[in-house]
Amino acid sequence: MSLDASVRDAILAAVPSLRAFAISLSGNVDRADDLVQETLLRALANIDSFQPGSNMPAWLFTILRNLFRSEYRKRRREVEDADGSYAQTLKSQPEQMSRVEFEEFRTALAKLPHDQREALILVGASGFSYEEAAEICGCAVGTIKSRVNRARSRLSETLSIEGAEDFGPDVATRAILANPGST
C-alpha cells in the first residue's frame, strides 16, 4: 500500500511546526532534527493507525514528545544544562528585538521547568488548544492550563526582575514587548 498523498502532504505541512517544537524542547537544532526524523519514521511505520482526517499535527507532536521524553530520561543530566545550551542555540537573528532583550527572553524561557515550557509552547506558539495540548502531553486539561499560567507568571517575573536592574520599574512588559520601532 502506498502512502496516501493527502496523508503525506499533511505530514509535510506539519513538519515546520514540529521542528520548531523539537528545537524548543531540545534546545539544539541538530538534535531536534534527529528527533523530527525519528518521529517521522515512527509515524510512517505506524501510519496505518492514523485515522485519515484526524489531527495529524497532534498525532506527530505526541510521537515527538514521547520520543523526547524517553530520550530526556536517558540523558537527563545533559539536557539539564539547558540553561546554557538552550539559550545559546537557535542562532536566529533577533531582527525584532535588541540583542539584550532577545537573550533575556530566551534565557528566561530556558529557565522554565520542562513541563511548563512545553505547555506554554504548545498552547502559546504551536497554536494547539488546551485540550489538544493535554492530549499531546497525556495529562488533564487543567494541568495544562496550570502549567501555562505558571510559565507566563514565571517568565514575566524573571523578565521584570532582570529588567528592573537595567531599566527601573515597570519593565515587566517592556522587556518582553521590545517592539522595534516603538521607541
Next chain:
Amino acid sequence: MNRRESPARTEGTLGKDVQAAIGSQLRREYQKIVDEGVPDRFVDLLRRFEKAKDPSAEAAGHAQEPADKPDHNDTGQT
C-alpha cells in the same frame, strides 16, 4: 506523567498586556523556525518511503513543494 497540579488560580493575576507580550514574543521566535520550511532531508525521507512502498507513487511526490527554501534543488530528481 499524570502529575497532579492544582488547576490554574493565577489566571487574571497577570496583566493581559504582559500575557499578550509574552505570547507574541513566543510566537515570533517560533515562527522564525517555522519559516525555515521543510528541510530537504525530510522531503527525501518521505519520498524514499513512498518509493519503497510503491514505486509508482514517485510521480506524486512532485505535487508537494516542500518549502520555500531557495536552496532546495532536488525536486524531481532522483
